[in-house]
Amino acid sequence: MSRRTEQQTAEQTLVSRSPLGRPLAVVADRISPSGLSRLEEVFDVDASVSRDRDDLYRRCAEANALIIRSATRVDDSLIAESGCLTVIGRAGVGLDNVDLAAAHRAGITVVNTPDANSVSAAEHAMALLLAVARRIPQARQSMQDGRWDRTAFVGVELSGKTLAILGLGRVGRLVAERANAFGMRIVGYDPYLPETTAVPAYIRRVDSVRAATAAADFVTVHMPLTTETRNLIDTATISKMPHGVRIVNAARGGIVNEGALLAALETGRCAGAGLDVFVEEPVTDRRLVDHPLVVATPHIGASTSDAQDRAGLQVADAVISAFSARLESIA
Numbered sequence: 001m002s003r004r005t006e007q008q009t010a011e012q013t014l015v016s017r018s019p020l021g022r023p024l025a026v027v028a029d030r031i032s033p034s035g036l037s038r039l040e041e042v043f044d045v046d047a048s049v050s051r052d053r054d055d056l057y058r059r060c061a062e063a064n065a066l067i068i069r070s071a072t073r074v075d076d077s078l079i080a081e082s083g084c085l086t087v088i089g090r091a092g093v094g095l096d097n098v099d100l101a102a103a104h105r106a107g108i109t110v111v112n113t114p115d116a117n118s119v120s121a122a123e124h125a126m127a128l129l130l131a132v133a134r135r136i137p138q139a140r141q142s143m144q145d146g147r148w149d150r151t152a153f154v155g156v157e158l159s160g161k162t163l164a165i166l167g168l169g170r171v172g173r174l175v176a177e178r179a180n181a182f183g184m185r186i187v188g189y190d191p192y193l194p195e196t197t198a199v200p201a202y203i204r205r206v207d208s209v210r211a212a213t214a215a216a217d218f219v220t221v222h223m224p225l226t227t228e229t230r231n232l233i234d235t236a237t238i239s240k241m242p243h244g245v246r247i248v249n250a251a252r253g254g255i256v257n258e259g260a261l262l263a264a265l266e267t268g269r270c271a272g273a274g275l276d277v278f279v280e281e282p283v284t285d286r287r288l289v290d291h292p293l294v295v296a297t298p299h300i301g302a303s304t305s306d307a308q309d310r311a312g313l314q315v316a317d318a319v320i321s322a323f324s325a326r327l328e329s330i331a
């Protein structure tokens with residue numbers, strides 16, 4: 001029989017544990033030391049990371065809070081067995097590893113840190129733009145191969161060029177801010193941006209992908225992968241872009257159709273691409289990664305110590321405040 005009965009609310013389980021001492025937080029995936037220290041201000045913290053599922057069940061049985069990243073799956077059976085659980089904190093954005101419906105039914109609050117890695121992702125997109133414009137990895141490789149080949153690496157400036165930003169959410173707007181500082185002209189497309197979101201005047205907003213990319217020297221995508229955005233950049237879209245366009249995808253693999261991009265690189269319609277994300281990860285079809293006009297990185301857009309520190313601290317703060325709110329609500 002599960003520890004959490006249908007009638008048992010999170011408040012009841014919270015009360016049942018609280019008199020025993022400090023509440024317990026299980027940290028199932030690695031988070032930053034700063035985040036752990038913050039949690040320790042309020043919780044007893046069990047941060048022994050283990051991939052053993054039975055071990056996780058055992059540790060969560062008494063936990064009031066569970067902190068995860070992408071590796072730990074929180075399904076309905078784990079929730080049912082975690083009788084005291086009040087808050088699940090995800091250090092990062094995606095919640096696809098959490099059964100949100102089961103958490104909701106059990107009265108568990110789920111919190112995440114949607115903007116902890118936005119700056120890192122935006123800086124990575126800028127790094128790819130610059131690397132593609134100047135072919136920096138290729139030039140470095142040629143030097144490592146013993147050459148001194150200056151003529152092979154005549155690049156282009158970002159300044160004065162038009163950048164199409166598709167998706168003006170957290171990352172897209174940070175990219176715009178940085179590209180503006182580089183003197184780029186910025187055209188933005190995002191049909192779903194809430195009216196209340198302030199968009200700086202240096203972004204010229206248009207109402208279609210085609211209008212955004214028609215005069216673009218560079219195109220960068222910053223949207224989720226959905227049925228609508230899958231293959232958003234395909235052969236037809238690329239064929240309407242100027243000859244020699246450079247394309248960056250540091251959002252999600254599949255928004256830019258890989259076959260279409262490869263073909264455009266082969267014909268010269270596309271002069272370069274910067275890719276951090278792929279349809280299949282890890283990559284097995286290496287044709288794009290190995291292409292001389294491609295700068296590829298292994299999905300490291302969010303991988304900075306700063307983003308990890310921020311995610312750890314933000315998730316700890318969010319868990320503490322959700323937990324405190326629940327305590328207050330039953331006081």
Ligand code: NAD
Pocket residue numbers: 114117118121166167168169170171172189190191192193194222223224225228229250251252276277299300301302303
């Ligand atoms: P966000 O939710 O803040 O913004 C996404 C924007 O895309 C929203 O404004 C939304 O209106 C817009 N959008 C949705 N459908 C669209 C469409 N069909 N056309 C144009 N715009 C559309 O997300 P974010 O935090 O800015 O992240 C953007 C992307 O970057 C996401 O896919 C995210 O997963 C990815 N990301 C990747 C890394 C990495 O490691 N490479 C790191 C962080 C974020």
